Amino acid sequence: xxxxxxxxxxxxxxxxxxxxxxxxxxxxxxxxxxxxxxxxxxxxxxxxxxxxxxxxxxxxxxxxxxxxxxxxxxxxxxxxxxxxxxxxxxxxxxxxxxxxxxxxxxxxxxxxxxxxxxxxxxxxxxxxxxxxxxxxxxxxxxxxxxxxxxxxxxxxxxxxxxxxxxxxxxxxxxxxxxxxxx
Amino acid sequence: xxxxxxxxxxxxxxxxxxxxxxxxxxxxxxxxxxxxxxxxxxxxxxxxxxxxxxxxxxxxxxxxxxxxxxxxxxxxxxxxxxxxxxxxxxxxxxxxxxxxxxxxxxxxxxxxxxxxxxxxxxxxxxxxxxxxxxxxxxxxxxxxxxxxxxxxxxxxxxxxxxxxxxxxxxxxxxxxxxxxxxxxxxxxxxxxxxxxxxxxxxxxxxxxxxxxxxxxxxxxxxxxxxxxxxxxxxxxxxxxxxxxxxxxxxxxxxxxx
Numbered sequence: 001x002x003x004x005x006x007x008x009x010x011x012x013x014x015x016x017x018x019x020x021x022x023x024x025x026x027x028x029x030x031x032x033x034x035x036x037x038x039x040x041x042x043x044x045x046x047x048x049x050x051x052x053x054x055x056x057x058x059x060x061x062x063x064x065x066x067x068x069x070x071x072x073x074x075x076x077x078x079x080x081x082x083x084x085x086x087x088x089x090x091x092x093x094x095x096x097x098x099x100x101x102x103x104x105x106x107x108x109x110x111x112x113x114x115x116x117x118x119x120x121x122x123x124x125x126x127x128x129x130x131x132x133x134x135x136x137x138x139x140x141x142x143x144x145x146x147x148x149x150x151x152x153x154x155x156x157x158x159x160x161x162x163x164x165x166x167x168x169x170x171x172x173x174x175x176x177x178x179x180x181x182x
Numbered sequence: 183x184x185x186x187x188x189x190x191x192x193x194x195x196x197x198x199x200x201x202x203x204x205x206x207x208x209x210x211x212x213x214x215x216x217x218x219x220x221x222x223x224x225x226x227x228x229x230x231x232x233x234x235x236x237x238x239x240x241x242x243x244x245x246x247x248x249x250x251x252x253x254x255x256x257x258x259x260x261x262x263x264x265x266x267x268x269x270x271x272x273x274x275x276x277x278x279x280x281x282x283x284x285x286x287x288x289x290x291x292x293x294x295x296x297x298x299x300x301x302x303x304x305x306x307x308x309x310x311x312x313x314x315x316x317x318x319x320x321x322x323x324x325x326x327x328x329x330x331x332x333x334x335x336x337x338x339x340x341x342x343x344x345x346x347x348x349x350x351x352x353x354x355x356x357x358x359x360x361x362x363x364x365x366x367x368x369x370x371x372x373x374x375x376x377x378x379x380x381x382x383x384x385x386x387x388x389x390x391x392x393x394x395x396x397x398x399x400x401x402x403x404x405x406x407x408x409x410x411x412x413x414x415x416x417x418x419x420x421x422x423x424x425x426x427x428x429x430x431x432x433x434x435x436x437x438x439x
Binding site: 011012013022027028031032036037038041043044049052053056057060061064065071079082085086087090119122123126127130141144145148149150151152154166167169170173174176179 | 190191192193194195197198199200201202203225227228229230231232233234235236237238239240241242243246247249250251253254255257258371394395396398400
């Protein structure tokens with residue numbers, strides 16, 4: 001993939017296309033663009049830098065081996081990588097074999113996450129929405145997403161009814177969505 | 183978008199992987215037959231991805247970059263003429279898809295057999311898992327390769343036929359591949375939805391898609407009912423999660439051959 005002298009960074013689509021062609025330089029581009037997100041998610045879940053580094057390595061290598069696992073119909077590349085990383089990190093946390101195939105992850109994300117500035121803006125918005133939530137609701141979301149707990153495990157931890165846990169988690173997710181619809 | 187309220191909360195938990203037991207089984211069974219809830223699941227997973235973005239932390243250590251690039255260098259792959267090219271033809275795209283499929287297969291073999299040489303003969307010696315992967319690829323390619331597959335071109339109804347798509351539909355396997363180019367950009371909360379128009383009955387959802395920045399999009403093997411004869415295929419603009427029935431006028435359409 002030609003990069004020398006380019007004014008603009010290659011798009012995600014161009015990077016993925018180059019990966020499919022076996023371009024190792026494209027892997028470096030991909031890493032430079034998304035490793036901050038991937039590593040931050042893995043570290044948040046695992047709380048250990050070595051384990052987070054291993055998950056990051058696994059995610060990128062899997063994409064190198066099978067770049068066709070991603071296509072634009074599966075969502076934006078940044079969001080897709082974040083979800084893949086979260087799932088792999090939860091698997092590592094629970095010391096289980098990977099349960100989710102890359103190809104199975106399909107998602108819809110409203111904000112454009114291709115550029116650094118786009119991702120920073122989106123992250124700020126999400127953090128703002130989380131701060132504005134009731135603490136118990138935010139904790140439930142975090143327990144489900146970053147700790148990989150099931151709703152019954154969350155109910156047991158918080159002492160809330162199962163129905164309450166369900167209602168709050170859904171409402172929390174929907175409120176995140178609404179931040180990008182206004 | 184039509185979402186069944188009785189599943190709404192369980193869908194949110196399922197999207198986060200936080201649903202277990204019988205409730206999980208019930209949701210999975212429902213998802214198998216409800217396009218509206220599948221669309222909502224995609225949306226909820228997207229919401230979860232937003233949550234992932236809230237993670238803040240230090241950048242990965244510099245050694246991690248080198249470690250990755252070293253690992254990549256140990257697994258070189260064959261370049262294709264496709265990489266970086268612009269303005270591909272349909273058959274070029276199919277050639278690219280076939281090349282990518284071969285690369286995927288080869289990569290899986292390398293993974294399991296680091297010392298294996300890159301020969302077809304060696305590939306045939308792989309284990310049953312690799313054979314299974316090859317069968318999967320054949321199934322995926324069937325709607326494109328089999329002579330009896332319906333091939334339908336859909337194009338814009340008005341103005342210059344710049345946006346275009348091809349549907350490869352194999353009725354006997356309920357298998358479909360759709361490839362599109364030059365598709366226009368849609369608002370963030372909207373997506374295109376492909377519909378199979380049967381000989382009788384209402385349009386059947388055949389996949390929701392959003393084009394990439396270059397206007398390219400694809401749908402591969404969406405859930406479809408068995409043995410359904412297609413009179414035509416059509417595309418409408420729907421809410422991002424898709425609809426169970428068309429809610430807007432047809433923007434592209436093609437009749438079966």
